Amino acid sequence: PKVTGMVSHPPLLGTQGQPLYGAAGARGRKGVSSAARRRLYALSFACVAACCVIYVAVASQGVAVERRAVELLGEGMDKIDAKYLTAETGDGSDLIKKLQQMWFVGAHGGKPEMKAVSDEARELVAQLVVAPFPEEVKKPISGKTNPCDDFYEFACGSWTEENRHKIPAYKSSVGLAWNQASHRIRDSMEELFKTDEGPVGTYYKACMDLDHVNKQGAEPLKPWLAVVDGITDKKSLVKAVATFNKNNIDNLFSWYVGRDPTDDETRAFFLTQSAVTLPDKTYYTEDSDEMKGHRAKLQESIGHLFGLIGREKPEEEAELVMKLETDIATALDDRVVSRGDHGTVVTWEKVQETTPDWLWQEWLEELTSCSDSPDGGASMCPEGGHPAVLATGKEGGKPLLMENVAFFKKLGPIIKTHTTEAVQALMRWKLVHSAGPSLSEEFLDSLVHLQKDIYGIQQKSPRPRKCYYSTLDTTAWPAAKLYADKVFHRPNMAATSAMLEEIRTQFAAELKVEGWMADEDREAAEDKLHKMFFQVGVPTDAEGKEDWPEKTTALEGLLGHELYPNEMIGDRLQIQEGLRDLTRKPDRRKWGGSTPTAVNAFYGPTNNGLWIPAGILQSPFFDVRNSDARNYGCIGAVLGHEMSHGFDDNGRQYNARGELQDWWSPSTVKGFEKGSECIASVFDSYSIKGRHVQGKLTLGEDIADSGGIKFAYKAFEASGERSPADRRLFFTAFAQTWCEVDRKKSAATSVLTDEHAPGKFRVLGALTQFRPFAETWQCPQGSPMAPKDGTRCHLW
Ligand SMILES: [Zn+2]
Structure with a gap:
């Protein structure tokens, strides 16, 4: 992964044609593992002195606890009416503090008579604090949870309760903010798609002509199946695999062209491990009923789809695929290892030595040659092919890097053990699996069946929705240009840029005083922060002029009324552009991560830059009419x-130019590691559906979240007079970004595969470790959202 996003988009769910936000919420009633709870409560009992005083006083005065509480609350209410609601001179913080303590003592003290007082105090807190919030912020809040007990439940509880059973049948999860923004884009774009006369409209029309697509059946696959049928020996097998590679279908292993991680002037050719059909290697290797069930369902689906393409022994071939895929999955580096792998410089001789059972030169020659597309469509490649790619890893050539070396070592024996028929079967499966979403309903339905098993979705997307997202995917850049020209509110760009600068100022101030950082490293870190570029809304050059990439217009005149061939042209364009890139000087600013329509944001470690797409610059994320508290x-x-991604466990390894380099002194590295290990252990303690969050997998995102909340808060404080009510709104708006509901199966999948922790834990993890949160909410030390001072993790 070259770019880090705010939320993840797991492998595009073809049948849905839509990105799924990886971070999923509402996992179980409490979500926090019992071990974590025990730890939190253990902390709480060490430091409830202040609360105990009240409790003892209440009891010793001989007044009935309940009456005393009501009296106390009554006094408070008077104050609140006068001060808090008008927000002139104060907001009743003292009262809230008392109520919080009463809640806390009652909730954790165990005396039955305190329970009622505590419950009342808890509800009163909720009522008081939300009173000044705008309606749309109030609505998702649950008055049943105290903000110091579980802030996610407090901020999102009513919304998750209401939406838990309203997940559309064709989706596996719904996120409050992300969905609102995506729906708004779709509402404004669908009409444009219908009337557009360029590639966007052409693709959309072809997709919407379902009668035609259905009539075609498996026909569009025939030229591709013929490639597989034509394999007679090892040599023709290798050539066929490369032909598929040129059309964006990987087999056995994968590859890409990217920036040389150590040199910002050079691009390199990378070999890397491939993906498998099920979401993670665990699905193939774990000996549980759950995973065995998924494997059986996959095999059944493969068999069914092989039947649809007329294979004579579909079940036998499905078994061959499963055996081969299981071996490949078992050989994969796991995600934590893969995350830290920046590639090893090799030569093709070295590659041949590592995986001797593959004809690497033959593969590379075919990959880099310009041959006609098997289906007769535009080949998209330059005449003469890509000699520079052929010369990689050689004297005078561009670098060749291998990621996942351990995988490539294991790949040799796998290729040796499995028959050519098995690899052919795998190729057919990869073809039909990737093509299915563009084929007739028979294919779609069969794939949806498989997704039902993996993600829990119930049925396929309505056709217009499916076609909208497929169009946004295949004709991504021309569609993004349409959005930018016809929908995007450009004044949002300037306001966002100003906010970015304020946040950068706060980050820079922190670098000067960060205790664990050695003095000699501060300057270089500031330099890196200073050189970080921001692209906001749409692609721009260094002078701020709009600068759209070639692919915005490259598809013009090339698409027709056949859906799958259109898809393949889009894929070939992408592949050919990648290969062509090798000889081009890298442009640090080149838009990465996604397109400007994404409801997301990205940092590129080798770019040292941020892309903030137009898609996210809208309500509820940003709106000039909203208060600063909400926007920040x-x-x-x-x-x-x-x-903060520029300074997470991965990003920090790159210098200001985005080059891998040891630019920190050992003592700074040690300080960083101490802080990041602490954060990883917080997330390790969270679990869901019996699976623990993998703190090492989500570490980069968790570090980014902790920096994100801190610098946004500091910029918010620095840019105006803020009342306690403003601060509470700030934290509530932050948490509501992550209100989510998802299906059980999808939750389990994301914890195994997603580098982002579930939304709920992102809220709990970031806010428990940020002291101003506990201060703002007057949380008693030791309550679940307020660990004892001195025990918090500290990094940025
Ligand atoms: Zn991120």
Whole structure:
């Protein structure tokens, strides 16, 4: 992964044609593992002195606890009416503090008579604090949870309760903010798609002509199946695999062209491990009923789809695929290892030595040659092919890097053990699996069946929705240009840029005083922060002029009325552009991560830059009509998050030019590691559906979240007079960015595969470790959201 996003988009769910936000919420009633709870409560009992005083006083005065509480609350209410609601001179913080203590003592003290007082105090807190919030912020809040007990439940509880059973049948999860923004884009774009006369409209029309697609059946696959059928020996097998590679279908292993991680002037050719059909290697290797069930369902689906393409022994071939895929999955480096792998410089001789059972030169020659597309469509490649790619790893050539060396070592024996028929079967499966979403309903339905098993979705997308997202995917850049020209409110760009600068100022101030950082490293870190570029809304050059990439227009005149061939042209364009890139000087600013329509934000470690797409610059993330508190809590935290990626466990390894380099002294590295290990252990303690969050997998995102909330908060404080009510709104807006509901299966999948922790834990993890949160909410030390001072993790 070259770019880090705010939320993840797991492998595009073809049948849905839509990105799924990886971070999923509402996992179980409490979500926090019992071990974590025990730890939190253990902390709480060490430091409830202040609360105990009240409790003892209440009891010793001989007044009935309940009456005393009501009296106390009554006094408070008077004060609140006068001060808090008008927000002139104060907001009743003292009262809230008392109520919080009463809640806390009652909730954790165990005396039955305190329970009622505590419950009342808890509800009163909720009522008091939300009173000044705008309606749309109030609505998702649950008055049943105290903000110091579980802030996610407090901020999102009513919304999750209401939406838990309303997940559309064709989706596996719904996120409050992300969905609102995506729906708004779709509402304004669908009409444009219908009337557009360029590639966007052409693709959309072809997709919407379902009768035609259905009539075609498996026909569009025939030229591709013929490639597989034509394999007679090892040599023709290798050539066929490369032909598929040129059309964006990987087999056995994968590859790409990217920036040389150590040199910002050079691009390199990378070999890397491939993906498998099920979401993670665990699905193939774990000996549980759950995973065995998924494997059986996959095999059944493969068999069914092989039947649809007329294979004579579909079940036998499905078994061959499963055996081969299981071996490949078992050989994969796991995600934590893969995350830290920046590639090893090799030569093709070395590659041949590592995986001797593959004809690497033959593969590379075919990959880099310009041959006609098997289906007769535009080949998209330059005449003469790509000699520079052929020369990689050689004297005078561009670098060749291998990621996942351990995988490539294991790949040799796998290729040796499995028959050519098995690899052919795998190729057919990869073809039909990737093509299915563009084929007739028979294919779609069969794939949806498989997704039902993996993600829990119930049925396929309505056709217009499916076609909208497929169009946004295949004709991504021309569609983004349409959005920018016809929908995007450009004044949002300037306001966002100003906010970014304020956040950068706060980050820079922190670098000067960060205790664990050695003095000699501060300057270089500031330099890196200073050189970080921001692209906001749409692609721009260094002078701020709009600068759209070639692919915005490259598809013009090439698409027709056949859906799958259109898809393949889009894929070939992407592949050919990648290969062509090798000889081009890298442009640090080149838009990465996604397109400007994404409801997301990105940081590129080798670019040292941020892309903030137009898609996220809208309500509820950002709106000039919203208060500063909401804007800083939502988009501000997103911007701070991306900026902090430049200094997370991966990003920090790159210098100001985005080059891998040891630019920190050992003592700074040690300090950083101490802080990041602390954060990883917080997230390790969270679990869901019996699976623990993998703190090492989500570490980069968790570090980014902790920096994001901090610098957004500091910028918010520095840019105006803020009342306690404003601060509470800031934190609530932040948490509501992550209100989510998802299906059980999808939750389990994301914890195994997603580098982002579930939304709920992102809220709990970031806010428990940020002291101003506990201060703002008057949380008693030791309550779940307020660990004892001195025990918090500290990094940025
Ligand atoms: Zn991120």
